[in-house]
Amino acid sequence: MQIGRVAVTAALTSVQDTRAVLVGGPGQRGRRTLPGVICSCCGEDRDESTVTSLLCHDEIQVCRICVGWLNGRVGAIDVTPTLPVVDMDEAARFCEAAGFEVNRYDDGFAFVQLAGQSVFDLDLIPDMSPEANHAGCYIITADVGDWHARLVAAGLHVTPIEDMPWGMREFTLTDPSGNNIRVGRSTSDDAEEV
Numbered sequence: 001m002q003i004g005r006v007a008v009t010a011a012l013t014s015v016q017d018t019r020a021v022l023v024g025g026p027g028q029r030g031r032r033t034l035p036g037v038i039c040s041c042c043g044e045d046r047d048e049s050t051v052t053s054l055l056c057h058d059e060i061q062v063c064r065i066c067v068g069w070l071n072g073r074v075g076a077i078d079v080t081p082t083l084p085v086v087d088m089d090e091a092a093r094f095c096e097a098a099g100f101e102v103n104r105y106d107d108g109f110a111f112v113q114l115a116g117q118s119v120f121d122l123d124l125i126p127d128m129s130p131e132a133n134h135a136g137c138y139i140i141t142a143d144v145g146d147w148h149a150r151l152v153a154a155g156l157h158v159t160p161i162e163d164m165p166w167g168m169r170e171f172t173l174t175d176p177s178g179n180n181i182r183v184g185r186s187t188s189d190d191a192e193e194v
Contacts, residue, residue: 036048037051037061038061039051039061039062039063039065039066040059040060040061040062041062041070042066044063044065046063050064050065051063051064052067064115068117080118080119080120080121081120081121081135081136081137082120082121082123083120083121083122083123083136083137083175083177084123084124084125084133084135084177084179085122085123085125085175085177085179086124086125086126086128086130086176086177087124087126087176087177088107088108088110088122088124090176090177091110091175091176091177092104092110092122094156094175094176095122095175097154097156098151098154098173099114099150100113100114100119101113101114102122107124108123108124109121109122119137120181128177129178130176130177130178131178133177133178134180135178135179135180136180136181136182137179137181137182138182138183138184139181139182139183139184140184141184142185144161144169144171144183144184144185145161147171147183148171156173158171158172158173159171159172163187164184167186167187167188168185168187169185169186169187170182170183170184171183171184
């Protein structure tokens with residue numbers, strides 16, 4: 001299968017095997033091994049990081065795409081906040097430095113995703129004062145430490161990770177427009193990790 005300039009070859013012999021992947025453009029071939037998991041719902045070969053087992057049946061593994069579909073089937077809602085930004089170019093660069101994908105709709109609006117999943121949108125409000133902006137969003141993830149380390153390594157200013165009195169382990173990333181992007185998880189998840 002050809003994806004852009006990256007050629008991918010895969011061979012699976014069981015549900016949890018590994019994939020040999022050729023990466024790189026012409027004259028830059030490399031080989032690495034990625035874990036592969038077959039989703040029990042759609043039957044597709046998925047990256048291990050996007051698949052989870054059911055709570056009551058470890059043998060049933062479902063990918064992020066099917067979980068999203070199932071959420072819709074059981075009446076769950078999906079919310080994407082819209083953050084105001086003063087400068088769309090600066091906001092896009094900041095989001096990309098933070099590891100997000102930015103897809104511009106036009107000069108005044110953009111969709112921000114991570115691994116194909118909507119995280120927030122950007123709306124250009126050029127006369128807004130960043131100091132007066134109190135907008136933000138909350139990203140809930142089990143990997144708070146990994147997120148923090150990645151953002152620090154990217155040279156972005158983040159607060160230290162703290163256990164808050166409201167039961168969340170979190171930190172804050174503030175963008176150039178004054179939006180507070182909090183990243184955290186419930187401290188009650190600590191009991192589940194033991």
